[in-house]
Each structure stands twice: as C-alpha cells, then as structure tokens.
Amino acid sequence: MSPIVIIGSGLAGYSLAREIRKRDGTVPLTLVTADGGEVYAKPNLSNALAQRRDPGQLASETAEQVALRLNATILTHTRITAIDRAGKRLLSDGGEIPYGRLVLALGADPIPHGLGGDGTDRVHAVNDLDDYARFRAALVGKKRVAIIGGGLIGCEFANDLVATGHTVEVVQYGPWPLDRLVPEQVGLALASGLAQRGVVWHFGRSAKNIELAGEGVTLALDDGHRVEADLVLSAIGLRSRTAMAEAAGLAVNRGIVVDRQLRSSDPDIHAMGDCAEVEGLVLPFVQPLLAQARTLAAVLAGEEAAIVYPAMPVVVKTPASPLVVAPPPMGTAGSWQIEATDKGLIARYLDSESNLLGFALGGGETGQRLQFAQQLPAMLA
Numbered sequence: 001m002s003p004i005v006i007i008g009s010g011l012a013g014y015s016l017a018r019e020i021r022k023r024d025g026t027v028p029l030t031l032v033t034a035d036g037g038e039v040y041a042k043p044n045l046s047n048a049l050a051q052r053r054d055p056g057q058l059a060s061e062t063a064e065q066v067a068l069r070l071n072a073t074i075l076t077h078t079r080i081t082a083i084d085r086a087g088k089r090l091l092s093d094g095g096e097i098p099y100g101r102l103v104l105a106l107g108a109d110p111i112p113h114g115l116g117g118d119g120t121d122r123v124h125a126v127n128d129l130d131d132y133a134r135f136r137a138a139l140v141g142k143k144r145v146a147i148i149g150g151g152l153i154g155c156e157f158a159n160d161l162v163a164t165g166h167t168v169e170v171v172q173y174g175p176w177p178l179d180r181l182v183p184e185q186v187g188l189a190l191a192s193g194l195a196q197r198g199v200v201w202h203f204g205r206s207a208k209n210i211e212l213a214g215e216g217v218t219l220a221l222d223d224g225h226r227v228e229a230d231l232v233l234s235a236i237g238l239r240s241r242t243a244m245a246e247a248a249g250l251a252v253n254r255g256i257v258v259d260r261q262l263r264s265s266d267p268d269i270h271a272m273g274d275c276a277e278v279e280g281l282v283l284p285f286v287q288p289l290l291a292q293a294r295t296l297a298a299v300l301a302g303e304e305a306a307i308v309y310p311a312m313p314v315v316v317k318t319p320a321s322p323l324v325v326a327p328p329p330m331g332t333a334g335s336w337q338i339e340a341t342d343k344g345l346i347a348r349y350l351d352s353e354s355n356l357l358g359f360a361l362g363g364g365e366t367g368q369r370l371q372f373a374q375q376l377p378a379m380l381a
Contacts, residue, residue: 002027002100004300005090007080009033010128011042012105012273012289014066019297021070029072032090032097035130037063037076043286045132046156047317050163055133083248085266101268101300104245104256108238108274108284113148119210119217123232126157135233142230143167146219148207150177152316154235155190159318162197169200169227171207171219173236178316181327182360183336186347189362193321202227240275240282255282260306261299262292272296278307279380287312311376313359313369321362324369326376328358341365 004020006013009031017031031037038059044051048058067074075094082091083102090097110125124135139145145161147154150172161168174180176187177194191201202221209220210232219227240255251257251265255277262270262278272292274284283289288309298305313326328334328349334357339346344363351357356375361368 003030003098004028004101004103005030005032005097005099006103006105007032007090008103008105008107008273009035009037009063009074009076010105010107010273011286012107012293013103014039015290015293016103016105016272016296017066017070017072019293020300021072023297023301025071029070030075030097030099031072032075032078032080032092033063034077034079035128037066037074038129039066040129042128043317045126045129046153047160048132049136049160050319055129055136058129058132080244083244083269085248085269088268099268101270103296103300104264104269104271104275105273106241106244106256106271106275108240110234111237111239113207113234113236115207115210115219117209117211117220119212119232122212122217122230123210123234125234126153127238138231139166144169144216144229146171146207146217146227146229146232147235148219148232149235149237150174150191150201150203151180151235151237152178152314154233155194156317157233157235158194158199159197159320162194162199163320167198167200169202169229171202171205171221171227173204173206175203177201178323178325181325182323183338183347185338186323186345186360186362189345190316190318190321190323194318197320207232238274238284240277242275245269245271245275253277253280262296262307263299270296270299281309281380283309283312283379285312285314308381309379311373311379313373315366315369322364322366324361324366326359326369326373329379332357334358 039061040058063074078094080092126132144167147170158168205221211218216230242252245256246252256271295305295307316323334351337348344365347360349358359372
C-alpha cells in the first residue's frame, strides 16, 4: 500500500487522519509536525480566558495517544525543509521521509505587524497552542492590552479579555469591526456592544511604532495618538503557507491551488485547510476544513468524490454582542438591506431579484441562523 504522509497536526491534519482510518485501518500513515502534536481546537484559543481554561487544559490528547488510537506514526518537533517530488521524499531536520501520497495541511501564518521601535518583543500573535501559552504567560499580572486588528480574531480576543477584567483598546484600520464581512450598521452594533463592556476603539487608524515605556509599551498610531498598554496582540489576519509548495514547483496563488479533489498540480500531492485554494476560495474556518477532510479521505481511498461547500455561517464568539455572519461571495452584485427588530439586527444581502446571497444576524436574532442558511445558495456546488 502506498504510504500517506500528512504535513501538519492541526485540525486539518488530524481530521483527515481520522477520516482515513474510518475507511482503512492499515494503510501506512505518518503525520509530521513542527510542534508537539497535541490535539486541541484552535477556535477555543480566543475564549479560553473567560472559560477559565489554562493552555494546558486545552489539549485533549497527546501525540502519543493519537498515534496509538489511529495506528499512525507521528513525528513531532520535526521541520520539513524541502519536498523532493522526483524522489517522492521529504527532507527534514530529522532525516528523509518517503511518501507515496503527500498531503499539505500547513495552515497559515499571521501577517507581520510591521511595527518599528524597541518594544516589538511585547507584540504577540496567537496562531497555535504554543503561541497562546506564551501570550498567557506574558499576560500574568498585566491589565492593559492593545489589539491591532478588528477582524474575527481581534473581536473575539477583545471580548475574552474585557470579560476577565482587562482593559482593551483595539486599533482597526477599517471604519468598523469586521468591515469586510458585515455592513456598517451591524459592525457598529458589534463595536457598541463591546464598548459597553469597556473596549476602546480606534477606527480608521493603523499602528506604526511601539516603544518600551517602563513596565509597559506605548503604541504610536498614524494620527499621532498614543496607546499605553502592557502588551500588544497583533490580529491583522493570516496568510496561507505556500512557500514550501512554491519551492517544490507547485502552483500557488493566495493558497496552494488544488482541484475539487484537493489535488495540487502534482497528482500525488494534495493540500487542505488554511493553506489550500479551491476554485479561488481560501476558507480559514472549521466547517470547510471538515468537508475537505471527508472528501480527501474518500479520494485517497480511490473513491469518486469532489468537494462541495454548502452555505456555512460563521458564529462570532463575542457574547457581549452576539453575531452570526454569512458574507456574500466576493464580487457578487447586490446590496445590504438592514432590519432592526426588538431582538437585534437582521441584515440581508440581496441581488437585483431579491435572492438572498448573504446575511448577518445580531443580538437575539442569531437563533435564526439555520433558517437563513437554508435560503442561501451553496458556496461551491
């Protein structure tokens, strides 16, 4: 049997491994990871404080436990340096790893914050469990946190931090939070809900410099305003990890370009998760990833399968201002129609024939997400 090697032990890699084992209990299966390979849910990182969960409590299994359960080899703390496509092997700091079929579940990297100044070591980005452990260690005894970025992660961490007694200021380049996903009225309602809990917003601003100031730091904004904090969390977005694939000669764009079978430009190499681009879509969310895992496991087992994305609303973890978002496809013609109710807000994105293409539900209206999702066309049919 041709051995399957998966690079990455995040939700993508482990979900695929589980799906493979549902079909085949004996095909040689190896996972390679640069970290310790612990099993944890990445979405839980942005609300663990309010749940009073320490980083060590977020991991449900060790790599050794998973290896035993899945009858797999898991190589932890191993970094891949190159893919040798001709020799069908991986080069790593631990030696060569042969593969028959290779899956790249590499994830994404935080976009660099680009700040100057002598306080850059006080800037954290949380992209995995190790990052989160370092952030939590730095947070001990600290009160003031500045967040750069008012997207999903920035808003969720802002909610988590103010809910646990921290003071939070958010520097958001856009005119309202989640400005790429929701219309102004919905975004401002989210901002208001968080502001009522103590979050201070700086809209239309960018951070330029960070300097040490006693035990804390001073963050200088582009308008001359200065934000005093104990540490800074950068949450300005993620970028798919494509460098390894590009160096190996695979087609890349915003992500590693794959077809509906998640096959790259090399038929023996697949990609999935945050690093994969399917028909122009890079979707860094849990539901698309799970759909990919089921499809790819079927493909690797020799079955006929192609990825399908139904409508997949995203629940934003901001209990201070509940929100569910299903943004319309990029470039789709239409307009937002906003309805304020006694429970919250309903925003519908409608085309010229009043077909629903996207929505946002705020406050008490979030309970309607399934009914609204059923009215949306599939993201990828």
